[in-house]
Amino acid sequence: MPALSNLCGNAPTVYNDENFHAAATSRAEGGIVVEYRTFRNTDTPHLVAVWNETFTQRGAARLANNTTFERYVLCKPIFDPKGLFVAVQDGEVAGWAHAAMSLNPFNSQSVGVTCLIGVRPALRGQGIGGELLNRCEGYLREKGAGILQTGGHWPNNPFYMGLYGGCESPGILQSDGLAEPFLVKRGYRVEQKITVLHRKLDQPMKMFDPRFVPMRSRYDLQFGSPRRLLSSWHELVHGNVDPLQFVLLDKQTRTWVAHTLVWEMDAFSHTWQRPTVGIFDFEVNTPARGTGVGRYFLSLIMKYIQEQFFTLVEIQLEETNVAGLDFLKSLDFENVDTGQVFVRNV
Numbered sequence: 008m009p010a011l012s013n014l015c016g017n018a019p020t021v022y023n024d025e026n027f028h029a030a031a032t033s034r035a036e037g038g039i040v041v042e043y044r045t046f047r048n049t050d051t052p053h054l055v056a057v058w059n060e061t062f063t064q065r066g067a068a069r070l071a072n073n074t075t076f077e078r079y080v081l082c083k084p085i086f087d088p089k090g091l092f093v094a095v096q097d098g099e100v101a102g103w104a105h106a107a108m109s110l111n112p113f114n115s116q117s118v119g120v121t122c123l124i125g126v127r128p129a130l131r132g133q134g135i136g137g138e139l140l141n142r143c144e145g146y147l148r149e150k151g152a153g154i155l156q157t158g159g160h161w162p163n164n165p166f167y168m169g170l171y172g173g174c175e176s177p178g179i180l181q182s183d184g185l186a187e188p189f190l191v192k193r194g195y196r197v198e199q200k201i202t203v204l205h206r207k208l209d210q211p212m213k214m215f216d217p218r219f220v221p222m223r224s225r226y227d228l229q230f231g232s233p234r235r236l237l238s239s240w241h242e243l244v245h246g247n248v249d250p251l252q253f254v255l256l257d258k259q260t261r262t263w264v265a266h267t268l269v270w271e272m273d274a275f276s277h278t279w280q281r282p283t284v285g286i287f288d289f290e291v292n293t294p295a296r297g298t299g300v301g302r303y304f305l306s307l308i309m310k311y312i313q314e315q316f317f318t319l320v321e322i323q324l325e326e327t328n329v330a331g332l333d334f335l336k337s338l339d340f341e342n343v344d345t346g347q348v349f350v351r352n353v
């Protein structure tokens with residue numbers, strides 16, 4: 008299990024000279040003095056408390072304890088305490104924001120991501136969120152970011168997969184309604200939109216399609232833990248959620264016809280009070296497309312998941328993927344939210 012001791016290799020984790028000097032105060036509206044500094048090890052329970060007070064909309068998991076936050080955020084080898092900014096007022100954490108560089112090896116320009124910003128409701132509207140964002144941007148510029156992004160989305164989602172956004176990182180959800188005006192005012196534009204879709208499994212699934220009949224004898228469904236994910240960056244982003252790989256194999260040729268990753272969204276299941284499974288990286292091999300294989304494969308997976316007593320499945324798709332959205336709607340998936348990726352020039 009993740010533990011605080013896992014942090015030791017990462018960076019300074021206790022109050023030290025460096026982050027003492029990094030601390031600075033500013034006077035918010037109404038003369039309130041706010042101190043800004045970077046992460047200290049003792050902050051964790053306070054960050055968790057602010058999270059639960061701040062991220063209260065549908066797309067954020069409620070954190071039952073520090074361990075979940077440690078597992079998904081602090082224990083990652085890429086965690087840099089200097090990228091997590093904390094605002095303190097009267098000795099209490101008022102808000103925090105987390106910035107990190109995307110280490111996706113295929114980016115043509117380096118992308119710096121402000122993953123999340125949260126300010127306690129009672130202390131909003133005093134400039135704290137704006138100052139936290141400034142600090143994140145300053146950190147990312149220093150790290151050489153060529154593009155500033157807010158809200159993680161694959162492949163630029165270093166943190167919060169598993170805790171925020173659902174089965175993948177869709178940027179910042181529209182259900183977090185304060186984010187868009189806040190970011191647009193500060194020079195960001197919406198670069199991408201991602202549709203979040205749900206399918207309830209505690210209702211009948213009528214999925215018969217005559218094209219499935221020959222497929223039953225031709226294809227084999229296999230699943231298991233993937234020996235490794237696609238790349239080390241894929242491991243860093245998605246490894247934490249421990250996905251299972253489902254593969255549809257052609258029995259004769261032993262080649263893959265379709266594959267996907269599936270994971271149990273445990274933190275969201277607790278929050279939504281529904282055992283939920285997330286599906287991502289769903290792909291039908293090019294020669295098999297347009298033959299009903301995708302529908303067959305997804306039906307088999309949903310049937311399997313349903314038999315394990317899961318009652319909800321989530322998939323996310325780019326808003327521009329019209330064919331994919333039509334495909335999912337034909338399987339009774341419903342649009343429940345939209346994620347937005349915000350970018351601005353450095």
Ligand SMILES: CC(C)(COP(=O)(O)OP(=O)(O)OC[C@H]1O[C@@H](n2cnc3c(N)ncnc32)[C@H](O)[C@@H]1OP(=O)(O)O)[C@@H](O)C(=O)NCCC(=O)NCCS
Pocket residue numbers: 035036061062122123124125126127130131132133134135136137138157179183184185186188189192
């Ligand atoms: C979005 C969020 C982080 C903003 O935090 P905040 O502390 O209220 O942000 P600010 O005070 O800097 O700015 C908000 C408004 O306060 C007002 N404000 C009041 N006093 C101010 C001051 N002294 N300086 C600057 N703005 C001030 C401004 O009018 C500003 O409005 P604007 O965006 O139209 O300029 C906060 O609402 C929040 O935590 N929301 C829930 C979580 C969330 O959605 N997070 C996603 C964001 S990535």
